[in-house]
Structures are given as structure tokens and as C-alpha cells.
Amino acid sequence: MNPAVSVEALRVFSEVFADFAFLFGDPVSPDELPRRDGPAWLASLPFGGQILGSIAIGVPEGLAREIAANTLGVDPADPQVPDKASDALMEVASVMGGHLATTFAGTGADVTLSPPELRPLDDPAWERLRIDAATLCFAMNGHPVLFRFEFNREGAST
Amino acid sequence: MAYSVLAVDDSATVRAIIAKTLKLSGVDVSRFDEASSGDEALRMLRDGGFDLVFCDLNMPGMTGYELVEALRRDGLIDSVAIVIVSSLGTDADIEALRSKGVRGYLRKPLRPEKLRLLVNDVMGASHEPRG
Numbered sequence: 001m002n003p004a005v006s007v008e009a010l011r012v013f014s015e016v017f018a019d020f021a022f023l024f025g026d027p028v029s030p031d032e033l034p035r036r037d038g039p040a041w042l043a044s045l046p047f048g049g050q051i052l053g054s055i056a057i058g059v060p061e062g063l064a065r066e067i068a069a070n071t072l073g074v075d076p077a078d079p080q081v082p083d084k085a086s087d088a089l090m091e092v093a094s095v096m097g098g099h100l101a102t103t104f105a106g107t108g109a110d111v112t113l114s115p116p117e118l119r120p121l122d123d124p125a126w127e128r129l130r131i132d133a134a135t136l137c138f139a140m141n142g143h144p145v146l147f148r149f150e151f152n153r154e155g156a157s158t
Numbered sequence: 159m160a161y162s163v164l165a166v167d168d169s170a171t172v173r174a175i176i177a178k179t180l181k182l183s184g185v186d187v188s189r190f191d192e193a194s195s196g197d198e199a200l201r202m203l204r205d206g207g208f209d210l211v212f213c214d215l216n217m218p219g220m221t222g223y224e225l226v227e228a229l230r231r232d233g234l235i236d237s238v239a240i241v242i243v244s245s246l247g248t249d250a251d252i253e254a255l256r257s258k259g260v261r262g263y264l265r266k267p268l269r270p271e272k273l274r275l276l277v278n279d280v281m282g283a284s285h286e287p288r289g
Contacts, residue, residue: 020267072174087171094169094216095266098245108249113216115168 009149016096021070025138030130033137033144036060043093045116051105053151055097058121063143064089090116160188166199167214176212183270185277196220200228208238215244226258235259239280
């Protein structure tokens with residue numbers, strides 16, 4: 001990732017997680033990522049218009065539950081949290097995608113977002129994403145987070 | 159002054175966040191209903207009874223844009239205050255939606271103080287609540 005883009009992407013990533021879920025992540029190298037416990041999910045969405053790209057956020061289920069609890073303002077042990085965890089993660093991806101797209105395309109640009117998608121990340125898929133040079137790694141409340149942001153300013157002109 | 163509110167979003171989490179943010183904002187709500195799609199929202203709005211709608215743009219099926227268009231076709235757009243809640247706040251989007259009758263635009267994440275100011279702005283003194 002271009003260093004200037006990486007700095008901006010890191011800023012938006014941190015702001016959205018802090019504002020939306022009151023969670024704070026520290027950038028780390030792939031080798032410094034906290035150990036992942038339990039299953040993991042990948043939330044992703046493409047955006048189009050005057051900028052083409054996509055974002056993807058991989059987190060363990062435990063962190064998705066923390067995101068849900070924080071956004072809903074309830075205790076992590078609240079019975080509604082497990083059902084809302086995947087939904088909350090997709091919403092973080094959606095907010096992140098919107099903020100990144102407008103950061104790089106400008107608020108005057110014509111940009112469209114697609115609804116986010118969610119899929120499980122098995123161990124090989126997690127590992128491939130973790131060591132990919134385009135992936136940014138974070139430590140968040142003791143959990144690992146994998147984040148990818150790709151875009152092309154020369155995208156569709158419609 | 160209590161308002162009858164409809165939250166339209168395919169995400170149950172976002173609908174819960176809207177409810178929580180409304181509560182924290184101090185906006186007086188007499189009734190809070192939810193719709194998980196544009197189609198469901200259109201049916202509920204055709205039945206009437208709402209003062210204020212918080213609506214997502216990017217939803218599977220009928221999008222927020224399409225819901226606004228459908229309300230315009232039905233002549234309902236002026237009978238209820240539509241506020242778009244989205245993470246994508248481009249100037250073109252906001253201008254296009256305002257020209258179609260949307261009253262306000264809130265960018266996610268929601269904040270109680272911003273929501274209260276917007277509700278005061280879009281409802282104004284001329285729109286009497288049903289509560």
C-alpha cells in the first residue's frame with residue numbers, strides 16, 4: 001500500500017473504531033499480532049463510482065462480540081450480544097467503507113457502496129490474509145485485527 | 159412534543175443504535191417502530207402515523223434511494239420527515255436526496271447531540287407531532 005494512503009487508511013480505521021465501537025487499535029507487524037482464539041469472520045464490501053475499491057476486516061468472534069456490546073451500550077454478557085455480533089461487524093465495515101471512499105474520492109465525488117458481506121475465515125484463509133503484504137495488522141483489546149483497503153482512483157466514471 | 163418514529167435499516171444493530179441514540183439525545187418519542195427493508199418501510203408508511211423516518215441508503219432489495227422515489231410517486235414524501243442515515247455522505251448524494259424531498263442527512267456514527275440538533279431542525283415548529 002502506498003505510504004500516504006496507508007497513513008490515511010490507518011487514521012480512518014482508528015477513528016471509525018473509536019467513534020463507532022469505542023475500541024482502540026494499535027498497528028503491529030504480522031508477527032506481533034495477538035494470538036487468535038476461536039473462529040474468525042471477514043466482513044467486506046466493494047465501493048464504486050468515481051473510485052473503485054474494497055475493504056475487508058477480519059476479526060475473531062470474541063472481538064465482534066465486543067464491538068456489538070459497545071455499539072449497543074450493553075454488557076458483553078448481555079444475551080442479545082451473540083446474535084448481534086456479525087451484524088455489528090458488518091456495520092463497522094460499512095461505516096469504514098463510506099468514510100474511506102469519501103476520504104480518498106472527496107465528498108464531491110459520485111461514490112456508491114454495496115451492502116457488506118460476511119464469511120467465516122478458516123485458519124488457512126486467516127493465515128493467507130495475515131501474511132499478505134497489503135494487509136494492515138492491529139492489536140485491539142488483546143485481539144488480532146486484519147484490515148485490507150484497496151482502491152483505484154481511475155475507477156468507473158459513472 | 160413526542161414524535162412517532164420509524165427506523166429503516168437492514169441491520170438490527172443499527173436500528174438498536176438509532177433507538178439508543180434517540181433516547182440519549184432527549185428527543186421525545188411516543189412510538190418507535192422498525193423496518194428491516196425498504197419494502198417493509200413503504201408498507202408501514204403507506205399506513206401512515208409516522209412523523210419522522212431514519213432511513214439507511216444501502217440496503218438489499220429496495221434501497222433508501224428507491225424508497226424515497228416510491229414515497230414521491232405515492233405523494234407521501236411531504237407527509238413525513240425523512241432523515242437519511244448513512245456512512246456515505248457525498249455532496250452529490252445529499253443534494254440529490256434533498257431535491258427529492260429528504261429533510262435531513264446524518265452521517266454514521268450517530269451522536270446524540272447531532273441527532274437532536276437535526277431533529278429540531280427538520281421538524282421545526284410547523285410540524286406538529288402525533289404524540
